[in-house]
Amino acid sequence: MTDILALGNLETLERARRVTAAEQYDIGSRFPVVIEAAEGSWMRDVEGNRILDVTAASGALLLGNQHPAVVEAVVDAVRNHGAVFATTLSPQRVELADRLTQRYPAAEKAVFCKTGSESTTTAIRLARAATDRDLVLTSGYHGWHDWQLSYLKMGFESRTRVVNFGYNETALRRLLEEFADEIACVFVTPEPAWFDVDYYRRLSDLCRAHGVLFALDEVITGLRWGARGLNGTGGVPADIVTISKGLGNGHSIASVLGRADVINAYDKAGICGTYTREVPPMAAALAVLDVVADGSVHARTEEVGAALRSRMHGVLTDAGIPAHVAGPPMMFDVILESDDLARDIFRAAFDHGVYFEDSGTQMITAAWGDAEVDHAVGAFEKAVREVLSRTDYRPGAVTNERKIEFATEAFGGELVDDAALLAKIDETVAAIAARERDSVVEPPTACG
Amino acid sequence: MTDILALGNLETLERARRVTAAEQYDIGSRFPVVIEAAEGSWMRDVEGNRILDVTAASGALLLGNQHPAVVEAVVDAVRNHGAVFATTLSPQRVELADRLTQRYPAAEKAVFCKTGSESTTTAIRLARAATDRDLVLTSGYHGWHDWQLSYLKMGFESRTRVVNFGYNETALRRLLEEFADEIACVFVTPEPAWFDVDYYRRLSDLCRAHGVLFALDEVITGLRWGARGLNGTGGVPADIVTISKGLGNGHSIASVLGRADVINAYDKAGICGTYTREVPPMAAALAVLDVVADGSVHARTEEVGAALRSRMHGVLTDAGIPAHVAGPPMMFDVILESDDLARDIFRAAFDHGVYFEDSGTQMITAAWGDAEVDHAVGAFEKAVREVLSRTDYRPGAVTNERKIEFATEAFGGELVDDAALLAKIDETVAAIAARERDSVVEPPTACG
Numbered sequence: 001m002t003d004i005l006a007l008g009n010l011e012t013l014e015r016a017r018r019v020t021a022a023e024q025y026d027i028g029s030r031f032p033v034v035i036e037a038a039e040g041s042w043m044r045d046v047e048g049n050r051i052l053d054v055t056a057a058s059g060a061l062l063l064g065n066q067h068p069a070v071v072e073a074v075v076d077a078v079r080n081h082g083a084v085f086a087t088t089l090s091p092q093r094v095e096l097a098d099r100l101t102q103r104y105p106a107a108e109k110a111v112f113c114k115t116g117s118e119s120t121t122t123a124i125r126l127a128r129a130a131t132d133r134d135l136v137l138t139s140g141y142h143g144w145h146d147w148q149l150s151y152l153k154m155g156f157e158s159r160t161r162v163v164n165f166g167y168n169e170t171a172l173r174r175l176l177e178e179f180a181d182e183i184a185c186v187f188v189t190p191e192p193a194w195f196d197v198d199y200y201r202r203l204s205d206l207c208r209a210h211g212v213l214f215a216l217d218e219v220i221t222g223l224r225w226g227a228r229g230l231n232g233t234g235g236v237p238a239d240i241v242t243i244s245k246g247l248g249n250g251h252s253i254a255s256v257l258g259r260a261d262v263i264n265a266y267d268k269a270g271i272c273g274t275y276t277r278e279v280p281p282m283a284a285a286l287a288v289l290d291v292v293a294d295g296s297v298h299a300r301t302e303e304v305g306a307a308l309r310s311r312m313h314g315v316l317t318d319a320g321i322p323a324h325v326a327g328p329p330m331m332f333d334v335i336l337e338s339d340d341l342a343r344d345i346f347r348a349a350f351d352h353g354v355y356f357e358d359s360g361t362q363m364i365t366a367a368w369g370d371a372e373v374d375h376a377v378g379a380f381e382k383a384v385r386e387v388l389s390r391t392d393y394r395p396g397a398v399t400n401e402r403k404i405e406f407a408t409e410a411f412g413g414e415l416v417d418d419a420a421l422l423a424k425i426d427e428t429v430a431a432i433a434a435r436e437r438d439s440v441v442e443p444p445t446a447c448g
Numbered sequence: 449m450t451d452i453l454a455l456g457n458l459e460t461l462e463r464a465r466r467v468t469a470a471e472q473y474d475i476g477s478r479f480p481v482v483i484e485a486a487e488g489s490w491m492r493d494v495e496g497n498r499i500l501d502v503t504a505a506s507g508a509l510l511l512g513n514q515h516p517a518v519v520e521a522v523v524d525a526v527r528n529h530g531a532v533f534a535t536t537l538s539p540q541r542v543e544l545a546d547r548l549t550q551r552y553p554a555a556e557k558a559v560f561c562k563t564g565s566e567s568t569t570t571a572i573r574l575a576r577a578a579t580d581r582d583l584v585l586t587s588g589y590h591g592w593h594d595w596q597l598s599y600l601k602m603g604f605e606s607r608t609r610v611v612n613f614g615y616n617e618t619a620l621r622r623l624l625e626e627f628a629d630e631i632a633c634v635f636v637t638p639e640p641a642w643f644d645v646d647y648y649r650r651l652s653d654l655c656r657a658h659g660v661l662f663a664l665d666e667v668i669t670g671l672r673w674g675a676r677g678l679n680g681t682g683g684v685p686a687d688i689v690t691i692s693k694g695l696g697n698g699h700s701i702a703s704v705l706g707r708a709d710v711i712n713a714y715d716k717a718g719i720c721g722t723y724t725r726e727v728p729p730m731a732a733a734l735a736v737l738d739v740v741a742d743g744s745v746h747a748r749t750e751e752v753g754a755a756l757r758s759r760m761h762g763v764l765t766d767a768g769i770p771a772h773v774a775g776p777p778m779m780f781d782v783i784l785e786s787d788d789l790a791r792d793i794f795r796a797a798f799d800h801g802v803y804f805e806d807s808g809t810q811m812i813t814a815a816w817g818d819a820e821v822d823h824a825v826g827a828f829e830k831a832v833r834e835v836l837s838r839t840d841y842r843p844g845a846v847t848n849e850r851k852i853e854f855a856t857e858a859f860g861g862e863l864v865d866d867a868a869l870l871a872k873i874d875e876t877v878a879a880i881a882a883r884e885r886d887s888v889v890e891p892p893t894a895c896g
Contacts (some may be wrong), residue, residue, distance in 0.1 A: 006665040016537050020545035020558055026536045034542070035533035043533055057532040058722040065530030073732070074728070078522050082513030083698025084505040085483035086803045088474045094482070097468035110468055114562040114700050115723055121593065134756050144720050145569065145593065159607045160594075187667035221538055245722065250531025252562050252700055252723035266470035267593075272592050274693065275563050275700035280728075355534045 001261050008047050009033050019278065031350045031360065040064035040367030043355065052375050054308075054356045056363035059220050059331070062246030063291060064367025070249045070348040077280040084277050088269035088321050092282040100257055106216070106231050106238040107257035111266060114277050117143025119242040119254035122271055124162075127185035127213050127240060129269035130262045132164045135182050136160075137175055139167040140189025140411050142339070154424055156431040163432060167195065167407075171354030172203060176210040178429050185213035185240065191411055192225045193327030193361075200236045208237070213262065215240035219254065223247060223288075224330045224363065227298035249288050253281035291366075298330075304373060305329030308364060311377045319384045324341035324398045335406055337396050341387070342378050348383035349376075356380075360410065392417045453508035456495050464630050464671045477807065479798045488512035488815030491803065500823050502756075502804045507668050507779070512815025513738060518697045525728040532725050535896040540730040547737050548705055554664070554679050554686040555705035559714060560724050564667035565591025567702035568635070568691040570719055572610075575633035575661050575688060577717035578710045583630050583880065584608075585623055588637030588859050590665050600860040602872055604879040614664030614862030615855075617642065620651060621875045624658040626877050633661035634686065637747035638672045639859055641775030641809075648684045656685070660708065663688035667702065671695060672734075672778045672811065675746035697736050701729035719736060739814075747779075749814045752821060753777030756812060759825045767832045779809050783854055785844050789835070796831035797824075804828075808858065 007015065013027060014035040021027050033051065035043045041053045041064050056062070065071060077083075077092075098112040104117040113119050120142040128134060142148045147160035154166040165171040172186065186207050190200060200216070207214035215238060222229035222243030231241045240262055244254035256263070289298055306329040313325040316336075324335040336342045339359070354376050356362060364372070387393070407413030414421055460482040463474060469475050481499065483491045489501045490510050491598065504510070511518060511791050525531075525540070545558040568590040576582060578733035590596045595608035602614040613619040634655050638648060642743065642771055648664070655662035663686060670677035670691030679689045688710055704711065754777040761773040764784075772783040784790045787807070794806040802824050804810060813818070835841070855861030862869055 012539065012542060013537070015546070016542045017628075019549055020541060020560075021537060022719075023558070024711070024715040025720055029535075032533050032537060034537050035535045035537065036539050037528060038530040038533050043535075047540060053534045057534055057536045057725075059662065060532045060722050066527070068482075071526050074526050077524050078519050079514070080485060082486040083696075084508045084513075085486050086499075086501045086503045086505055087478050087481060089461070089469060089478075091460065091483045091484050091494060092469060093480065094460060094464045099461070101467055109466070111470070112468075115721055117721060118563065118566065132733075145717055146573075146595065147717060163597070221593075244717075248531075250726070252726050257501045265470070267472040270592055270597060272473055273563055273565060274508050277505075278698070280699070302574070427774050 009045055012046050016433060029356060031347070035127060038065040040066070041365050041372060050353060051350075052354045054354060054362050054364065056365050057250060058222060059245040059363050060250045061365045062223050062288060063249050063297070064365040065250065067291070067367070069287045069291050070251075070284050073283040074251065077283035079171075081279055081283070083273070083279060085279075088277040090277065090279055090282070092279050092286065093277065096282050096285050099286070100255060102258050103228060103289070104231050104241055104243075104319035104420070105207055105234055106241045106259070108260040110257045111263055112282070113273055113413045114214045114252045114275050114278070115143070115256050116242070116244040117145050117148065118348045119164070119219060119244055119256050120148065120217055121145050122256045122269075123215055123240050123242050124185065124187060125269040125271055126256065126258070126262050126265045127187075128135050129217065130266035131184045131213065133182050133184040135163060135179060137163045137165055137172065137186040138188070139165055140191060140217065142166035142187070142189060144427060152409070154412065154414050154428070155416045156428050156435070158431070158435055161435065163428060164412060166412050166441065167191070168414045168417070168421065169202065170297060170417050170422075171414070171428070172206060172426055174429065174433075176206060177430060180210040180212055182307055183212045185215045186213040189216060189217040189219075189411070190225060190230045191413070192221060192230075193221065193333045194407060194413065197230065197233060197235045200230055204238060205234050213239040215242070217242050218243040220331065223292070225297055225328050227292060247288060248281040248284040251284040252365055253278075253280035253285055261331065297366050302329040303333070304370075305364050308362070308368075308373045308376060311373065312380055313316065315381045315384055319388060320395050320397060321384065322398045324403060331363050333361050335398060335403065336385055337402060341393065344387045344391070345380070345383045349379040349388045352382050354379040455553060457493055460494050478802060479795070480553060481483050483834050488514070489813050489820060493619065498801060499798075500802045500820055502802060502812065502815050502824060504686050505698060507672060507693040507811050508698045509813045510671055510736060510743070511697050512813040513698065513816070515697060515739070517735045517739050518699075521731040522699065522728045525731035529727055529731070532723070533727075536725040538725065538727055538730070540708060540734065541725065543562075544733050546728050547734070548703060549739070551676060552684055552689055552705050554689045554707070556708040557711035558703050558705045559711055560722050560726035560730070561615060561704070561721055562726070564589070564692040565593050565596065566689070566721070566854075567667060567692055567704050568596065568665055569593050570704045570717075571663055571665070571688050571690050572635060573717040573719055574704065574706070574710050574713045575635075575663065581630050581632040581634045582609045583611060583627060584632055585611045585613055585620065585634040586636070587613055588639060588665065589839040590635070590637060599856070602860065602862050602876070604876050604883070606879070606883055609883065611876060612860060614860050614864045615639070616629055616865070616869065617650065617866050618870075619862070619876070620654060622873055622877065624654060624660060627880060628658040628660055631660045633663045633667060635663040637665040637667075637859070637875050638669045638673060638678045639861070640669060640678075640779065641781045642855060642861060645681060645683045648678055652684050652686060658746065659837045661687040663690070665690050667692040668779070671740070673742055673776050682782055695736060696729040696732040698730035699732040701726075701733055701787075704716065704862050745814050748814065749816065750777040753780070753812050754817045756810070756816075756821045756824060759821065760828055766844050767836060769832065770843055770846045772851060775809065779811050781809055784852065785846055785850060789841065792835045792839070793828070793831045796834045797827040800825040800827035800830050811843045
């Protein structure tokens with residue numbers, strides 16, 4: 001490792017570009033830095049600079065890096081237990097499943113996988129196998145697997161039999177009326193800055209009224225929109241919930257929670273996976289659940305997040321920059337008139353030691369306190385001032401149109417019931433009705 | 449955890465059944481035991497029994513559990529570095545990619561994911577994006593994702609545009625002649641007990657002659673069929689190679705290696721994933737590569753595996769049980785006249801403290817030595833004697849028909865060019881030619 005750590009950020013990026021990095025995902029969409037260690041939410045780059053993380057590592061960190069309870073749980077696992085066994089069952093897995101069934105109302109049983117994308121793929125496979133129905137109605141981002149790619153485009157995808165209804169209630173109502181008994185599940189990723197709990201409750205109620213499984217993709221929100229996600233509020237009943245980010249505090253683990261009869265379709269759905277049994281991330285998850293058990297960690301972190309959200313909004317207001325700042329304290333959006341302006345500001349803040357998420361949602365960890373808020377807000381303020389001083393920015397407004405456009409581009413939200421949308425719904429209904437009814441591929445009985 | 453460890457195996461299985469276990473995958477296809485720790489290849493169940501693992505945890509373990517070098521690498525990672533950062537690039541990732549490019553001839557660049565299934569999904573997405581072609585020709589098991597489900601059934605799957613040619617050279621030749629310029633890649637999982645290096649070399653040469661990318665799924669073989677898998681022999685050039693099992697010695701990590709222009713299609717293919725950056729499994733992988741660097745670990749382990757293979761074969765021969773024992777020392781098959789007979793024997797051996805893979809390939813780790821071979825062979829011998837003494841078994845033969853049937857059932861091998869097969873090839877060609885040419889779903893540019 002010595003030779004790599006002797007290189008600076010730009011040299012390391014250059015080396016990364018040769019052997020591993022994707023030009024956009026790994027380099028272009030990030031700030032020009034390679035991190036070699038992090039404690040709490042403070043990262044240290046290969047040149048020794050300290051940088052505060054406001055992305056929570058794409059939301060994967062809940063308590064921050066090197067949290068003692070998680071570290072000791074993982075160390076105990078690798079030193080005294082091991083990584084994987086011939087059996088897929090371990091006491092850690094059974095205990096973790098048991099705790100999750102107590103934590104989330106939807107969960108009678110819990111199964112595990114490694115990534116958010118695999119958890120949502122598992123969820124719809126389970127729903128299809130449990131119901132013998134092929135259609136999946138969905139809204140929002142569920143990952144990068146093949147069936148997940150059409151999340152920005154309302155409509156029917158004939159190959160995957162996935163129908164994207166773009167969070168539009170009119171569309172959902174119509175689709176349920178037309179096809180209720182052919183729908184395996186309705187699968188929605190909560191967008192807490194955009195829809196309130198009542199909205200999701202209405203979707204849940206609609207599904208129940210039509211006898212359709214309702215699934216929540218809480219990969220991001222499960223431990224971040226409040227302590228227990230949307231399902232954990234008790235206000236939004238669901239039959240299936242996927243969770244991942246935060247659960248292992250950065251160690252890769254995801255879970256599909258749900259009704260026993262749905263989870264029990266596991267074998268029929270042909271799901272498996274060697275690393276589903278991996279013990280250390282389960283040990284990490286048990287430690288995380290211990291730490292957050294009494295709710296005080298989330299309560300305190302939400303206070304800190306609320307302060308950050310409010311002070312960032314204040315900086316923008318003071319500078320005369322219109323902004324739409326919305327969402328829960330641990331995952332809030334800062335939307336300006338243009339994405340370019342936002343990116344310029346966040347890039348400038350990076351030069352003052354703060355790594356904001358320049359394209360989306362700001363997320364903090366439980367390692368944040370007043371010092372982190374002060375540092376982040378200070379850098380943000382300087383960045384705003386610098387960008388204003390070097391551009392001819394004239395304040396406009398964050399119009400309703402701008403918000404609607406943002407929702408469409410960020411998560412495929414179709415928020416306006418105009419004529420075009422109603423026509424799109426008709427077109428989707430026609431495409432679904434005309435689909436081939438050939439049977440779904442039957443999973444082989446033997447899982448490798 | 450205390451309360452769970454106070455339960456015996458059967459009580460723990462019962463509890464698992466209620467909250468997490470799948471009836472077949474987690475319980476029915478395994479021996480009735482819950483493991484709570486393992487050192488080397490010795491597992492300890494929740495009742496304190498010691499059991500020797502001959503599955504290498506579905507092949508995921510290369511050095512055995514609690515290998516000091518891997519343990520210390522993971523401990524150092526979690527104590528001094530962290531789990532995940534805001535950046536997807538870390539010195540560990542760059543270093544690991546660099547080492548893999550030196551280790552496997554196919555690898556100009558390497559990208560990472562968490563599971564074997566995700567690595568093969570990534571591989572075909574890259575091939576399709578790099579070539580702008582839709583067809584994927586495949587043979588063998590690639591995982592549990594949707595496109596991977598038809599691996600036991602030769603033919604064309606219209607929804608996924610995957611063509612399974614069942615390891616049949618006549619079929620591959622014909623398909624390449626008909627559709628070469630529409631094939632994104634030919635993707636084959638080596639079955640080392642069934643086809644020799646020359647066979648794969650011929651497939652590779654055929655692909656090159658037709659200008660088609662050749663991909664090897666070495667998720668299982670990459671560090672187990674010899675030290676560097678099939679591609680590492682240098683005898684089988686490939687454009688893409690997937691590896692996973694053994695790489696992190698049980699810690700979840702997988703890699704897609706390949707030509708730079710193929711790996712560089714990553715963004716276009718819409719691939720991403722929060723945990724692709726996870727540092728501790730990369731630290732584990734670097735430690736594994738250190739340990740196996742000079743080849744002596746593999747050389748010694750192959751000697752031990754060869755002894756186990758030969759002595760198990762000897763036990764069967766001495767007992768008058770015909771057997772086909774084949775495959776490399778670290779992953780060999782023991783095929784009897786009937787699967788039931790094999791299962792009976794392995795189940796009886798389990799009662800003597802040895803956990804064989806009852807349905808497939810026996811796999812050892814580098815933690816094995818003479819004592820492990822003695823223990824395994826002793827238990828196997830007792831098991832054979834017990835099963836023979838309580839059944840009216842009359843030796844027949846492992847016929848060629850039996851081998852052909854096994855190959856079809858285990859990995860979809862179509863080994864005989866009979867009239868039915870030739871008709872199946874014609875039918876497949878017709879189905880491919882008649883497929884809809886609608887465009888592939890374009891991945892969104894923004895990856896979540």
